Amino acid sequence: MLKETRGFDFTGYKPTTLTRRIKRRMDALGLAEVGEYRDFLELEPEEFARLFDSLLINVTSFFRDPPAWQALRETVLPEMLAAKDPSRPIRIWSAGCATGEEAYTLAIVLAEALGPDEFRERVKIYATDLDEDALQQARAGVYSERQVAELPEDLRRTYFEPAGPKYAFRRDLRRQVIFGRNDLTHDAPISRVDLLVARNTLMYFNAETQTGVIRRFHFALGSPGYLFLGKAEMLLNHGDRFEPIDLRKRLFRKIPSRRAHGAAHKAWDEVERPVKTSPTRLEQAALNAGPVAQLAVDLAGNLAVANARAELLFNLRPRDIGRPFHDLEVSYRPVEMRSVIEQVRKDGRPAELRDIVWHRTAGTDPSVYHVQVVPLFRQPGEAVGVGISFSDVTHYRRLRDELEHSNRELERAYEELQSLNEELETTNEELQSANEELETTNEELQSTNEELETMNEELQSTNDELQEINDALRARTEELDSANSFLSSVLRSLGSAAVVVDRDLRVQVWNTGAEELWGMRAEETQGHELASLDIGLPVREVLPSLRRLLTGEADSGGLEVTLDAVNRRGRPVRLTVQAVALRDERSGIRGVIIIMDQLNAADA
Numbered sequence: 001m002l003k004e005t006r007g008f009d010f011t012g013y014k015p016t017t018l019t020r021r022i023k024r025r026m027d028a029l030g031l032a033e034v035g036e037y038r039d040f041l042e043l044e045p046e047e048f049a050r051l052f053d054s055l056l057i058n059v060t061s062f063f064r065d066p067p068a069w070q071a072l073r074e075t076v077l078p079e080m081l082a083a084k085d086p087s088r089p090i091r092i093w094s095a096g097c098a099t100g101e102e103a104y105t106l107a108i109v110l111a112e113a114l115g116p117d118e119f120r121e122r123v124k125i126y127a128t129d130l131d132e133d134a135l136q137q138a139r140a141g142v143y144s145e146r147q148v149a150e151l152p153e154d155l156r157r158t159y160f161e162p163a164g165p166k167y168a169f170r171r172d173l174r175r176q177v178i179f180g181r182n183d184l185t186h187d188a189p190i191s192r193v194d195l196l197v198a199r200n201t202l203m204y205f206n207a208e209t210q211t212g213v214i215r216r217f218h219f220a221l222g223s224p225g226y227l228f229l230g231k232a233e234m235l236l237n238h239g240d241r242f243e244p245i246d247l248r249k250r251l252f253r254k255i256p257s258r259r260a261h262g263a264a265h266k267a268w269d270e271v272e273r274p275v276k277t278s279p280t281r282l283e284q285a286a287l288n289a290g291p292v293a294q295l296a297v298d299l300a301g302n303l304a305v306a307n308a309r310a311e312l313l314f315n316l317r318p319r320d321i322g323r324p325f326h327d328l329e330v331s332y333r334p335v336e337m338r339s340v341i342e343q344v345r346k347d348g349r350p351a352e353l354r355d356i357v358w359h360r361t362a363g364t365d366p367s368v369y370h371v372q373v374v375p376l377f378r379q380p381g382e383a384v385g386v387g388i389s390f391s392d393v394t395h396y397r398r399l400r401d402e403l404e405h406s407n408r409e410l411e412r413a414y415e416e417l418q419s420l421n422e423e424l425e426t427t428n429e430e431l432q433s434a435n436e437e438l439e440t441t442n443e444e445l446q447s448t449n450e451e452l453e454t455m456n457e458e459l460q461s462t463n464d465e466l467q468e469i470n471d472a473l474r475a476r477t478e479e480l481d482s483a484n485s486f487l488s489s490v491l492r493s494l495g496s497a498a499v500v501v502d503r504d505l506r507v508q509v510w511n512t513g514a515e516e517l518w519g520m521r522a523e524e525t526q527g528h529e530l531a532s533l534d535i536g537l538p539v540r541e542v543l544p545s546l547r548r549l550l551t552g553e554a555d556s557g558g559l560e561v562t563l564d565a566v567n568r569r570g571r572p573v574r575l576t577v578q579a580v581a582l583r584d585e586r587s588g589i590r591g592v593i594i595i596m597d598q599l600n601a602a603d604a
Helices: 002-006 015-029 033-041 046-056 066-083 102-116 116-122 132-140 153-159 207-220 281-291 308-314 339-345 392-493 512-518 539-551
Strands: 088-095 123-129 160-164 165-168 177-181 192-200 221-229 243-244 251-254 291-297 305-306 351-358 369-379 384-390 498-503 507-510 561-566 572-583 587-599
Touching: 002 046, 002 165, 015 033, 015 046, 015 392, 015 572, 033 046, 046 507, 066 192, 066 221, 066 243, 066 251, 102 116, 102 123, 102 153, 102 177, 102 192, 116 123, 116 221, 116 539, 123 132, 132 177, 153 160, 291 308, 305 308, 339 351, 339 369, 339 384, 392 512, 498 512, 512 587, 539 561, 539 572, 539 587
Parallel strands: 088 123, 088 192, 123 177, 192 221
Antiparallel strands: 160 165, 221 251, 243 251, 291 305, 291 384, 351 369, 369 384, 498 507, 498 587, 561 572, 572 587
8 A cells, every 4th residue: 555655665674574563553543453554544644654654763873883883983994095096086875874863973984084174075975765754854964962962072062063952963064965865675776885884774674675785785886895784784695795894893895796807918019028138048047947857968978958956966066067978977876877868869759767766865765756868959850969857756656655555545445435425415415404494594593683673673763752752741740840839839828728629529639727727637638528527627517508619509709608616726716718619721610629717806
């Protein structure tokens, strides 16, 4: 009905919350059935506004949950401002801003971080909500003393101006806060936002709607972009979109959809061309940097090249270059190389010797090498020598031995593993089932947490309403106390004994003059019938006249009689008794006022 007649679609909200808020309005009106309430809505259009206010729970305050705001100031803002170009504007979005306290809190935090002048030049805060009445109050920026009571005194003095009994946010800073209506479930999000604040807004939506809203938030944020949620809200299934900065304080950073892939390459004509290096030096440097020991033997059988690793491994010296290879120890240790070199030089094809074990020194573990012997050509068909490479494969040989040992162990364990495989599969299925149950339970707990937070805000909203009613009752009580004090003063100031009775002739007022005359305190007489009081006044003589006054049969001027009585000391006195009817605003008779004056001897 709300969607069809007023255009507000609440289908994405949690049904439990909607049901509870609608039931609240029904209880306030004394309606038991939903059909009755629908009929009432059709007959009383103003009820739509009250229902709408009930559904949109506008609970907010300045710096709500202060530790979270402190984390925002200390963690997110420095990172965000450091990454932002000083010439670019800073865009903030407060989604679900209610009556604006959260948006103005953002303004205070950023003004403190940047200074008022830079804040006015760079910052734009876009505050949105669905409730137009709340937005009107937010645009005014005027708050009661109770609403700003939680603000520190220095911030209240710096950022608010007195506006009669209330406080108004500074006009020069208020221009940077722009309020507008936005439905998070349907309207397009504000784009290129640096910081998005949506505290205790997502918890009112069901899971499907939350996913859609979070997708809009991800689109709205720039890169880098930051998200600030309420304490009851989490991003359980959105790790691909946001990463936590401070999970406990609900601060998140946007994960870009496509990450940048390195810096751009320079064009070929922009690349600085390298300075030419001597080929001999370059080749020698490349050989020395290689991880493999390398030698080269020329066609005459002399050692022509040895890199740094070969010199270290085979104890070669620079003077060995040019010596006959067969005179060097490396020609036969760790393996006989002379025949292999001759064969390679003759055939022109490479040869490979694998798993050559070399005990370099006694008492140490042996080393294992792969040796490659290849012919070297200056150009096709023109041989210039033979190259020899020694690759240390000790580590790999050890790994291979360990692998073989492990394989034997695995073979022995295979049968056991085979027998356990079925048990593992069964356990895996049970774990999968348990995991699904845990995920379901986690989602239910999250939903329950959001529901509890929603109820907490509803209770806070109700508490605010009760506080307003309490303030009104306190004011009425003060007025009533003042009126009672005034009436008591009047009655005390009368020298006469004054008594007020209701229509049943029960005592309602018994002043101090009556206490002095008859010796009974006011609390002993109130609520008792006048005729039942043990006083020295012949009440029965005046009762008929009093009843005529109550029925309106007597003269409107009242009655006056003189009676003999006995005072509280037991002495006879002569009294003048005057009685008039007590009338309300509509001239209805509510009781009788009786004034009793004691006559002195001369008057008697």
